[in-house]
Amino acid sequence: MFTTRKQYEPYVSPFDPCAPILVKTYVTPPNLYVGFQPPNLPQFPLHEALKKGTLWKIFYDPYYSPYEMANKGDGQ
Amino acid sequence: MKQMPKEYYELLEKLQAVDFALVELTLYLDTHPNDYQAIQQFNQLAQQRKHLKKQYETAYGPLQQYGNSYSNYPWNWNDTPWPWQV
Amino acid sequence: MWIYEKKLQYPVRVSTCNPKLAKYLIEQYGGADGELAAALRYLNQRYSIPDKVIGLLTDIGTEELAHLEMIATMVYKLTKDATPEQLKEAGLDAHYVNHDRALFYHNAAGVPWTATYIQAKGDPIADLYEDIAAEEKARATYQWIINMSDDPDLNDGLRFLREREIIHAQRFREAVEILKEERDRKKFF
């Protein structure tokens, strides 16, 4: 399944003092994939658009903290 | 202690929702000046915005000054709450 | 000219009296990729950019001022009734002795805002690429602040601001395409 969250496995040395993070993630926001926005893309209803921070569904890219991920993550 | 009623927050958020769509459409139209449908939607929302502004200002005082809103007597532009206080 | 509107762009809420979060948030007030820098960057570049994209710079620059007010509101609410003791615990003691609870245009480490944070090369492509980079950096900063915050109401407002950076970056990318003048022409390569 497509996701805007990408992963990589950084090199781990036996001499790294902190507990190694085996998988690192980074964000590739939707604006990287859309190009010049075509007309008539699907919109959110007005109140939902305000809450989400964009009128257009294609650009919606929620981001949650580790604290919130526990119960509210979007799985991305 | 002055506090704003529940209806204040509801009406404010209604106005914020319409205004937000107008901001989004403004930025979109800045790069898509020939999208006829988007301009129609923009003008419809601008109309809706006008009514909401009137409703809001009647109940809670001017949103803008320098003459972009009417004033009660006495001058009520400086009345609390300011946006960061609510 | 500009006309002030007596309302926030978004209903900002904060759920706990947590001045420590204010210390982080000030990065987006007076930091290199913060909202002040963003507003001043675009509103300054517009005088020397091709006419076709002046409107976009004006409108995004104006929206950034609304975001600056949102950040200020968050900081204000997080510190308003905090005691000097609480401010001290939050690491805001140095801020307090200089400013009390006043906001100031500096970053999370206390470095004052400087004009060198913003660029204006006068070359339209260089300036728009600077703007795209600034939006992505602001988006990343919001991610790092959200990661540090356990206040769901605050994060709700921060998510809104982060999403706006995505839209701004999108529009600046479109502005580059407009300046290439290839929009209505058949590709020839």
Ligand SMILES: [Fe+2]
């Ligand atoms: Fe922005």
